[in-house]
Amino acid sequence: MHSIKITLCAALLFLSAAAHGHRFHAGITDISMNPRTGNTEIVHTYMAHDVEALLENLYQRQFDLGDEDDLALFRRYLEKQFQIKDAQGRDIPLTWVGLKTDAERVTVYQEIVKANLPESATILQATLTDFLADQINTININRNNTPRPQTLQFSRQQREHTLERH
Known part of the structure; x- marks a missing residue:
C-alpha cells in the first residue's frame, strides 16, 4: 500500500511539472568579431516553444519556420525587437544570415x-x-581586446543598454 501511494505521488508530481511547462523564459545572444571574414557575428538562441507560442498568439494560427512566409513574419518581428544603433542614434545594418530550428531551440544568425x-x-x-x-x-559581447566577454541582461523593464567607450 505504501509503495502505491509513493508511486501515485510521484506520478502526480511528474504530471503537474509537465503541465506547467518550463519555468523560465530566456534568450542568449553572442556577439563576436570573426577575424577571418571581418564580420561581427550575432547568434541568438531562443526556446522553440516560446517562439512558437509568440507567433501563434500574434497571428492566431500554427507556424512552421521552415515555411518561407512564416519565416518572413518571424524575421520581421526579430528585426524590430533586436537593433543596434551607433553613438549618433543611426541604425547599424544587420544582415540576416539564416535560421536553424530543432525541437528545443530556434537559432538566428x-x-x-x-x-x-x-x-x-x-x-x-x-x-x-x-x-x-x-x-x-x-x-555576451566578445571583443578581441578583452579577456572576458561583456555580459548584458535585458528584460521587460530594461530593453536597451548603451555601450560606452572605455
Missing part, C-alpha cells in the same frame, strides 16, 4: 558586414519581452 561592433552603441534586445513578462535576454 545575423552579422554586421565588414565592421566591428562600435565601442559606443545602443543595443535594443526586446525579443519575447512583449509576450512573456519574465523573459530574460542575455547578450
Whole structure:
C-alpha cells in the first residue's frame, strides 16, 4: 500500500511539472568579431516553444519556420525587437544570415558586414519581452581586446543598454 501511494505521488508530481511547462523564459545572444571574414557575428538562441507560442498568439494560427512566409513574419518581428544603433542614434545594418530550428531551440544568425561592433552603441534586445513578462535576454559581447566577454541582461523593464567607450 505504501509503495502505491509513493508511486501515485510521484506520478502526480511528474504530471503537474509537465503541465506547467518550463519555468523560465530566456534568450542568449553572442556577439563576436570573426577575424577571418571581418564580420561581427550575432547568434541568438531562443526556446522553440516560446517562439512558437509568440507567433501563434500574434497571428492566431500554427507556424512552421521552415515555411518561407512564416519565416518572413518571424524575421520581421526579430528585426524590430533586436537593433543596434551607433553613438549618433543611426541604425547599424544587420544582415540576416539564416535560421536553424530543432525541437528545443530556434537559432538566428545575423552579422554586421565588414565592421566591428562600435565601442559606443545602443543595443535594443526586446525579443519575447512583449509576450512573456519574465523573459530574460542575455547578450555576451566578445571583443578581441578583452579577456572576458561583456555580459548584458535585458528584460521587460530594461530593453536597451548603451555601450560606452572605455
